[in-house]
Amino acid sequence: MRALGLDGVSVYYGAVRGVEDVTMHVDEGEIVALLGANGAGKSTLLKAISGIIHPRKGAITYFGEVLAKQSAHRRVARGLVHVPEGRRIFTTLTIAENLELGAYGTERSRTERAERLSEVLDLFPLLRQHFQRLAGTLSGGEQQVLAIGRAMMSNPRILMIDEPSLGLDPQKVDIVYDMLEEVSKLGTTVLLVEQNVSLALEIASRAYVLQQGSVVLSGPSSDLESDPRLSDAYLGKSSDGRD
Ligand code: ATP
Numbered sequence: 025m026r027a028l029g030l031d032g033v034s035v036y037y038g039a040v041r042g043v044e045d046v047t048m049h050v051d052e053g054e055i056v057a058l059l060g061a062n063g064a065g066k067s068t069l070l071k072a073i074s075g076i077i078h079p080r081k082g083a084i085t086y087f088g089e090v091l092a093k094q095s096a097h098r099r100v101a102r103g104l105v106h107v108p109e110g111r112r113i114f115t116t117l118t119i120a121e122n123l124e125l126g127a128y129g130t131e132r133s134r135t136e137r138a139e140r141l142s143e144v145l146d147l148f149p150l151l152r153q154h155f156q157r158l159a160g161t162l163s164g165g166e167q168q169v170l171a172i173g174r175a176m177m178s179n180p181r182i183l184m185i186d187e188p189s190l191g192l193d194p195q196k197v198d199i200v201y202d203m204l205e206e207v208s209k210l211g212t213t214v215l216l217v218e219q220n221v222s223l224a225l226e227i228a229s230r231a232y233v234l235q236q237g238s239v240v241l242s243g244p245s246s247d248l249e250s251d252p253r254l255s256d257a258y259l260g261k262s263s264d265g266r267d
Pocket of ligand 1: 037040041042043060061062063064065066067068069
């Protein structure tokens with residue numbers, strides 16, 4: 025089943041183009057990567073899907089239903105969850121409190137929330153270990169783990185995550201990526217934005233490459249790995265090889 029569909033989506037910030045005419049999809053259970061250089065439009069697309077900004081043109085569908093102007097919090101309640109770049113955890117609250125906030129707005133009873141908390145802690149033992157610690161005292165990698173754990177509290181159908189490896193040392197990156205694999209094994213569909221191309225292609229089955237707001241390349245990760253057009257997209261060359 026198609027989990028997410030974008031059809032001719034254009035987003036503008038006033039006169040500035042964020043993305044133009046993007047068509048892409050993610051099937052249920054897939055991990056799909058969204059790649060591209062700085063400013064290519066990756067975060068803009070995630071924001072449009074999560075309802076933080078609204079497209080000027082085009083349609084976004086979630087399990088077959090057009091989202092139109094549905095609010096961001098309604099989308100979260102329906103299982104479309106976004107972990108933004110920079111994690112945005114509450115550093116002055118404990119891990120426990122941060123996790124509880126992840127279930128806020130999901131219309132679950134207290135008992136259901138407690139059950140979900142225990143599932144998330146089973147899944148990510150690191151969070152159980154530091155349960156009562158202030159989130160601000162965690163390392164960058166641990167904070168990323170917390171951000172993913174918090175997102176999982178609402179039991180999402182789709183998890184969108186923006187640059188999870190940013191600023192982390194390689195060992196911590198491995199922990200975060202193992203976690204994303206766990207999330208996927210549980211049946212959550214993942215849309216991953218990543219600057220680290222080889223890392224993203226290792227975990228994703230397919231990828232879309234954005235350049236200056238448009239999709240210039242897409243396909244299975246195994247094909248893209250060896251495609252010279254991938255590095256061209258990062259170096260700012262056009263698809264026919266011209267600068
Ligand atoms: P990065 O990896 O640097 O976050 P990105 O691929 O996520 O890059 P976006 O942040 O989506 O790219 O930016 C796409 C385009 O939209 C860029 O030209 C950027 O300058 C512009 N843009 C993004 N946010 C805004 C904003 N709030 N106001 C105006 N222009 C914006």
